[in-house]
Amino acid sequence: MEQSELVDNLVQELRRGVITLAVLSQLQEAQYGYSAMKLLADRGLEIDQGTLYPLLRRLESQGLLESTWRLEETRPRRYYVISERGRMILPLLREEWTKMIETIEPLLMGDPTPGEPATESGREEDESR
């Protein structure tokens, strides 16, 4: 595998979970596919359409989003909004995300928390899950 291709794959793997978190956080108000993409892009997160639209449907099938068809400007559009279940789950995901950053950042900086080796705390994280 070419190095650039490998890097692309690794970056995609990294982004996969993060995109879900980002989408859930931005659908407090109903958005249709294109407007959701624009909204995320305006906030600095570019997601290609081929990734975002199927993701919206998948999140809906998991009960994290709800959708309704609305007729606007003679064009029907499917609007997605976070569901009750999604609202309950989002804070838990946010908490996990914060913990992950707190654990990973020192690892990457080569600067473990004083008195506590980074690998140890990482292992504890894993086991508690």
Next chain:
Amino acid sequence: MSLVDLYVKEVGQHLPAASREDIEKEIRTLIEDTLDDEAGTLGRPIDREMTVDVLKRLGSPQKMAARYLPERYLIGPRLFPQYLTVLKIVLAVVSIVVVIGLAVATGISPDRGVSFVEMFRSVVTGLIEAVFQAAAIVTIVFAVLEYAQPNIKLTEERWDPLTLRAQTDSERVSLVGGALTVLFTLIFALVLNFYPEWMSIWHFNDNGEWLHTPLLAEVFFRNYLPFLNVLWAAEIVKEIVLMARGRWIPSLRWADVAINLATAVLAAIMLTGPAIIAIDAVSFNDMGWGSVDASTVQALTNGLQIAARITIGIIMGVSLIEMGKGLYRIVEERRMLAAA
């Protein structure tokens, strides 16, 4: 039909019918929204070039449709290592058996004009055919297992490291062993039901034509094969359920005991019934192996009949022993459960 229509329709072709219409409708509005926005940004009406550009960014219809579908496997990563192991074993066994069998069958009368090239050709074509059939059967068996995987997941969710010690060797199930049992049972059943001529002695007649003299008597196919089929089907179902569960459970133990009992009973009936080997003095002489005297023929055919009965006797014995083992394990596992 516009380019967008063609694209949407093509995506739909790769989607399941149940969600096709809905996804098509959604993708269409998404493309139209993108085009509207693009036209606004560029300050010109939507044209072909713009549409091509937007569709290119979406990706090929196949790729787009694939993103809407969950990942599906004929044989998933979980079963794949075992699949490869079984496939290698089966292909090796089938290759050896077929090569030896065909070489012997073809070369049995070398003086009747079978050239080496002819023999080589028939061995190679026979081998290719057998290898493909075996590979297909292995794949089908594992695909069925993959389909039965929800059950495997269920047992895994309840898995507890503490059960490692409690689980005895007798309870453990070998996926490779199970798959091999299913395969060889299937192959054997298929041969007897659909290719009975394979269970024959092949030879040439005086005109150099291929002939085969059936090894098994008509009575075997008429009286016993239907019952054997039921037993083999039961055995295959039991093995598949066993592999899907991942361990022996009482109901499977009882099914195993029942199959062994039925096998032993059928073997006993076959032992007391008419001869199942069709080779007798007449058919032996028809093979044209020439100068064998009558008493030798008689001794040979008698030997074959006795060998067949001994084989059936062994099958009966093994089934009874296996049944006994099964019953013992039912009692033993119940005792262990009570103790725990």
